Amino acid sequence: xxxxxxxxxxxxxxxxxxxxxxxxxxxxxxxxxxxxxxxxxxxxxxxxxxxxxxxxxxxxxxxxxxxxxxxxxxxxxxxxxxxxxxxxxxxxxxxxxxxxxxxxxxxxxxxxxxxxxxxxxxxxxxxxxxxxxxxxxxxxxxxxxxxxxxxxxxxxxxxxxxxxxxxxxxxxxxxxxxxxxxxxxxxxxxxxxxxxxxxxxxxxxxxxxxxxxxxxxxxxxxxxxxxxxxxxxxxxxxxxxxxxxxxxxxxxxxxxxxxxxxxxxxxxxxxxxxxxxxxxxxxxxxxxxxxxxxxxxxxxxxxxxxxxxxxxxxxxxxxxxxxxxxxxxxxxxxxxxxxxxxxxxxxxxxxxxxxxxxxxxxxxxxxxxxxxxxxxxxxxxxxxxxxxxxxxxxxxxxxxxxxxxxxxx
Amino acid sequence: xxxxxxxxxxxxxxxxxxxxxxxxxxxxxxxxxxxxxxxxxxxxxxxxxxxxxxxxxxxxxxxxxxxxxxxxxxxxxxxxxxxxxxxxxxxxxxxxxxxxxxxxxxxxxxxxxxxxxxxxxxxxxxxxxxxxxxxxxxxxxxxxxxxxxxxxxxxxxxxxxxxxxxxxxxxxxxxxxxxxxxxxxxxxxxxxxxxxxxxxxxxxxxxxxxxxxxxxxxxxxxxxxxxxxxxxxxxxxxxxxxxxxxxxxxxxxxxxxxxxxxxxxxxxxxxxxxxxxxxxxxxxxxxxxxxxxxxxxxxxxxxxxxxxxxxxxxxxxxxxxxxxxxxxxxxxxxxxxxxxxxxxxxxxxxxxxxxxxxxxxxxxxxxxxxxxxxxxxxxxxxxxxxxxxxxxxxxxxxxxxxxxxxxxx
Numbered sequence: 054x055x056x057x058x059x060x061x062x063x064x065x066x067x068x069x070x071x072x073x074x075x076x077x078x079x080x081x082x083x084x085x086x087x088x089x090x091x092x093x094x095x096x097x098x099x100x101x102x103x104x105x106x107x108x109x110x111x112x113x114x115x116x117x118x119x120x121x122x123x124x125x126x127x128x129x130x131x132x133x134x135x136x137x138x139x140x141x142x143x144x145x146x147x148x149x150x151x152x153x154x155x156x157x158x159x160x161x162x163x164x165x166x167x168x169x170x171x172x173x174x175x176x177x178x179x180x181x182x183x184x185x186x187x188x189x190x191x192x193x194x195x196x197x198x199x200x201x202x203x204x205x206x207x208x209x210x211x212x213x214x215x216x217x218x219x220x221x222x223x224x225x226x227x228x229x230x231x232x233x234x235x236x237x238x239x240x241x242x243x244x245x246x247x248x249x250x251x252x253x254x255x256x257x258x259x260x261x262x263x264x265x266x267x268x269x270x271x272x273x274x275x276x277x278x279x280x281x282x283x284x285x286x287x288x289x290x291x292x293x294x295x296x297x298x299x300x301x302x303x304x305x306x307x308x309x310x311x312x313x314x315x316x317x318x319x320x321x322x323x324x325x326x327x328x329x330x331x332x333x334x335x336x337x338x339x340x341x342x343x344x345x346x347x348x349x350x351x352x353x354x355x356x357x358x359x360x361x362x363x364x365x366x367x368x369x370x371x372x373x374x375x376x377x378x379x380x381x382x383x384x385x386x387x388x389x390x391x392x393x394x395x396x397x398x399x400x401x402x403x404x405x406x407x408x409x410x411x412x413x414x415x416x417x418x419x420x421x422x423x424x425x426x427x428x429x430x431x432x433x434x435x436x437x438x439x440x441x442x443x444x445x446x447x448x449x450x451x452x453x454x455x456x457x458x459x460x461x462x
Numbered sequence: 463x464x465x466x467x468x469x470x471x472x473x474x475x476x477x478x479x480x481x482x483x484x485x486x487x488x489x490x491x492x493x494x495x496x497x498x499x500x501x502x503x504x505x506x507x508x509x510x511x512x513x514x515x516x517x518x519x520x521x522x523x524x525x526x527x528x529x530x531x532x533x534x535x536x537x538x539x540x541x542x543x544x545x546x547x548x549x550x551x552x553x554x555x556x557x558x559x560x561x562x563x564x565x566x567x568x569x570x571x572x573x574x575x576x577x578x579x580x581x582x583x584x585x586x587x588x589x590x591x592x593x594x595x596x597x598x599x600x601x602x603x604x605x606x607x608x609x610x611x612x613x614x615x616x617x618x619x620x621x622x623x624x625x626x627x628x629x630x631x632x633x634x635x636x637x638x639x640x641x642x643x644x645x646x647x648x649x650x651x652x653x654x655x656x657x658x659x660x661x662x663x664x665x666x667x668x669x670x671x672x673x674x675x676x677x678x679x680x681x682x683x684x685x686x687x688x689x690x691x692x693x694x695x696x697x698x699x700x701x702x703x704x705x706x707x708x709x710x711x712x713x714x715x716x717x718x719x720x721x722x723x724x725x726x727x728x729x730x731x732x733x734x735x736x737x738x739x740x741x742x743x744x745x746x747x748x749x750x751x752x753x754x755x756x757x758x759x760x761x762x763x764x765x766x767x768x769x770x771x772x773x774x775x776x777x778x779x780x781x782x783x784x785x786x787x788x789x790x791x792x793x794x795x796x797x798x799x800x801x802x803x804x805x806x807x808x809x810x811x812x813x814x815x816x817x818x819x820x821x822x823x824x825x826x827x828x829x830x831x832x833x834x835x836x837x838x839x840x841x842x843x844x845x846x847x848x849x850x851x852x853x854x855x856x857x858x859x860x861x862x863x864x865x866x867x868x869x870x871x
Contacts, residue, residue: 068517075518102537108477109484109541110548117547120555121540124533128511131530132518138526139519146529151605172605196560196581 055087055177055219059187059210063227064284065129066096068136074225074284075136078182082142087177089217091187091210092133094125115160119189119200123148126186126206134184144182147172149189149198154209156190156199163199165190165208165271168216177217185213204265211268215275222277224264225284230291231256231263233453234306238444245304245454247292252304252396255430259394260309269293302399302406303453308444310391310437312342313365314422316357317372319382330356330375337371339364343392343425343432353381357423359434362388390422391440394432395447397455401428410447417446464496464586464628468596468619472636473693474538475505477545483634483693484545487591491551496586498626500596500619501542503534524569528598528609532557535595535615543593553591556581558598558607563618565599565608572608574599574617574680577625586626594622613674620677624684631686633673634693639700640665640672642862643715647853654713654863656701661713661805662688664839668803669718678702711808711815712862717853719800719846721751722774723831725766726781728791739765739784746780748773752801752834752841762790766832768843771797799831800849803841804856806864810837819856826855 058078065071074090081088102121106113113121130146137144153169176183187206190199201208207224214222231253234242248256250273257266263281272279272293282290320326327346334341344358360368365386372384400406410431414421419442423434435443467487474480483499490497511530515522522530539555546553562578585592596615599608610617616633623631640662643651657665659682666675672690681688681702691699729735736755743750753767769777774795781793809815819840823830828851832843844852 068514071518105477105537105541106544109480109545112548113544114547117540117543117555120543121537124536124540127533127536128514128530131526131533132514134526134529135515135522136518138523139521146526 054221055089055217056081057089057091057210057214057217057219057222058225059091059206059223060093060225060284061206061227062093062096062099064225065092065133068132071129071132071136074133075140077284078137079140079142082182088182089173089177089213089219090133090182090184091206091213092126092129092184093187093206094122095129098125098128116197119160119198122200123186123189123198126188130184130186137182137184142182143180144184145176146184146186148186149209150191152185152213154185154190154213155193156201157192157194160197161200162202163190163192165201165212168212170213170216173213173217185209204267207265207268208271211271211277211279214277215271219277221280222272223280223282224268225282226263227283227285228263229283229286229288230281231261231293232305234444234448235308238308238441239306239448242448243454245291246289247294247298248304249398250293250295252301252398252429253293255394255396255427256305256307259307259396259430259432260311260392261305261307264293299454299456300399301397301454301456302403303395303397303451303455305453306393306395306444306447306451308391308393308440310440311361312359312390312392313362314357314359314387314390314434315365315368315372316355316385316387317376317381318355318385319353320356320376320379321381322352322354326354326379327356329379330372333371333375334360334368337367339368339371343423343434345423345425359390359392359423389437390434391437392432392434393440393443393447394430395451396430397453398429400431407431409450413446413450414443417442419443419446463630464498464626465490466498466500466619466623466626466628466631467634468500468615468632469502469634469693470615470636471502471505471508473634474501474542477541480538480541480545483542484549486693487546488549488551491591497591498582498586498622498628499542499591499593500615500622501535501538501593502596502615503531504538507534507537525606528569528607531609532595532598532607535597539593539595546591546593551591552589553593554585555593555595557595558618559600561594561622563594563599563622564602565610566601566603567608569606570609571611572599572601574610574621577621579622579625582622582626594618613676616674616677617680620680620686620688623686624680628686630689631681632689632691633677634691635672636692636694637672638692638695638697639690640670640702641714643853643857644717647717647850648857651857652863654700655698656703656707657713658807659702659704661710661807661838662702664803664805664836665714665716668716668805668839668841669720669801670714670716673702708863708865709808710806710863710865711812712804712806712860712864714862715802715804715853715856715860717800717802717849719849720770721768721799721801722771723766723768723796723799723843724774724777724781725764725794725796726785726790727764727794728762729765729785729788730790731761731763735763735788736765738788739781742780742784743769743777746776748777748780752832752843754832754834768799768801768832798846799843800846801841801843802849802852802856803839804860805839806862807838809840816840818859822855822859823852826851828852
């Protein structure tokens with residue numbers, strides 16, 4: 054088999070942990086597999102480099118920030134290669150650029166456009182384990198080094214697995230896999246043995262931190278099974294893949310406290326109003342998540358939407374300008390909200406789930422401020438002080454994974 | 463003017479110090495000069511990276527060591543660029559590879575073979591300050607990243623100055639310039655305002671740590687004036703250049719405690735004996751410095767030579783093997799030695815200097831164990847416990863810079 058293994062910052066956080074990673078890689082190699090290893094920067098290296106940058110500049114230049122941060126994976130990849138070589142297995146480390154990870158888009162948030170993995174392929178053919186720096190690449194148009202944003206190392210691993218025709222991409226992390234809810238909030242949350250790409254995408258987008266959407270998208274697009282598992286034990290983790298054996302009504306419950314709610318009151322209920330509000334947000338790169346519009350009685354309407362808390366002030370000022378242009382009323386901002394989401398592919402054929410969700414929250418005395426749904430997800434915005442109880446009561450009600458049928462059974 | 467400035471690890475050792483470097487670079491740029499900046503890794507970064515490597519491997523692979531260590535200058539170069547940009551001057555940082563620093567030779571001790579500075583040139587043409595990582599390059603034959611050994615950042619700076627046709631290469635360090643002796647030993651040592659390449663080469667080879675021989679060689683070969691000065695003040699430092707105004711009998715006194723003395727007793731006094739001893743040393747890459755041979759009375763001879771202390775054991779075992787092959791006697795090793803050297807271009811025309819040196823040491827009760835001379839240098843090996851007094855008494859006797867004439871006067 055050809056296996057891509059990705060180890061996060063915690064897994065390579067010290068020489069001792071790197072030694073453990075090396076043991077696992079060597080065992081995989083000795084089992085006869087081709088192994089490509091993708092590593093993040095050690096522990097808090099990235100944070101430390103960011104503080105150094107902030108100490109020398111109030112607004113560090115993005116191009117130089119990428120130069121700086123890519124030093125982090127360079128360190129961990131070289132150390133990992135050394136540790137593997139010390140165990141008698143030949144290994145070689147490559148930067149993103151050397152591994153042929155070509156990107157496009159802006160510094161700090163580039164996208165992987167293509168992988169020209171011939172150096173990786175050559176080294177595998179020589180029997181070497183190849184270590185690749187996660188999170189980084191090179192823009193072939195400008196020859197500039199880039200980083201690919203949050204979750205970038207996972208995306209590197211899955212994209213590399215796709216490009217190298219790997220059989221599986223193993224994502225090693227500090228948890229045992231994907232859970233039906235955050236175990237810190239729901240102690241009896243269960244580890245899922247498998248989940249579909251589609252559901253995982255919704256869970257990631259809804260705030261499940263274990264995998265970033267971008268890497269799940271790569272997995273789905275190129276049909277690379279992703280095995281999310283712990284770097285601290287040998288337990289099977291969670292398989293994220295195209296078709297799962299079982300179809301769940303509810304696979305899991307995610308929550309997200311990173312967003313703020315913005316409400317624009319008294320907008321005229323005429324065509325083009327929403328566009329006037331949201332076009333300038335898009336131009337500023339503000340990531341608007343949920344949008345809810347209610348028609349009022351007097352021909353005016355209220356629009357509420359959620360944005361990352363970091364963008365809240367900018368969103369407010371854009372909305373205030375739009376409101377003033379449109380003769381609308383006040384713009385309100387609420388940082389004290391959280392989103393709880395139920396995800397399950399089986400929802401499509403079980404229309405009662407939404408009603409049961411609202412009833413469960415009502416019984417728990419929790420007020421729903423916004424609702425948005427997709428075919429396999431129901432999200433509700435509630436007060437942030439209610440979110441733990443919301444997750445607990447929904448987990449209790451649905452006991453995910455709630456299975457509707459076995460596929461092919 | 464086009465100026466290359468090199469800042470060592472102490473000069474970029476903290477965000478505050480990087481800020482000071484940025485101030486100086488910006489001032490130079492505002493004075494209308496093209497500026498290329500070469501930086502070392504921050505403070506103890508290189509040592510810290512080496513300890514990490516030793517923690518994951520008993521014998522870190524050289525190729526991966528280069529990958530690891532080059533992260534150090536990557537960090538300092540990006541921070542320096544950010545700090546300059548924060549002061550309103552456009553800047554861009556390049557790794558050795560990006561700056562076109564092509565090397566040949568082995569990992570950890572590569573040599574600069576050529577500089578293809580078109581990206582540097584392009585950025586200068588755009589009015590940018592260019593920051594280049596010192597100490598590193600790329601081997602074009604293998605595409606592998608290399609480091610260029612001790613003093614590598616100075617060598618990078620001078621070679622870059624030559625390749626870019628710079629008017630001067632400024633080496634910023636934590637001392638004010640080149641002194642007539644180590645000021646920690648000779649409190650009244652004086653700073654030289656200028657010194658010839660030839661003399662500086664001898665001083666560097668004799669142990670003066672302020673500049674490594676390799677960078678002086680580059681300066682001489684391409685006739686690039688080197689200005690050694692402090693990064694902590696604006697004082698003029700020492701100019702190292704082709705022709706100096708004044709010709710000194712004694713420019714300075716250097717000492718070196720890093721070598722050991724090896725003596726092979728009772729070698730046959732026949733042709734080819736020295737070759738039999740030193741050829742295997744050369745093959746093992748052992749850097750033999752001084753060699754002295756005395757003919758004894760019974761047709762046998764003793765050879766003494768000095769090597770770096772780190773190579774002493776290896777040299778001893780090679781010498782022991784050669785001695786046994788040649789039917790010679792014992793091999794002795796003495797770690798307790800030091801070398802003191804007087805350097806001055808005017809010595810050529812003043813033959814009395816050697817005799818005066820020996821007399822001065824004799825009057826101080828210091829025994830001379832080995833002597834070696836070049837046309838502009840006299841070196842004596844003494845007991846290491848005598849070396850401070852040797853430097854002091856010679857400095858006192860000659861009071862360098864002892865001037866013989868003004869050139870062209």
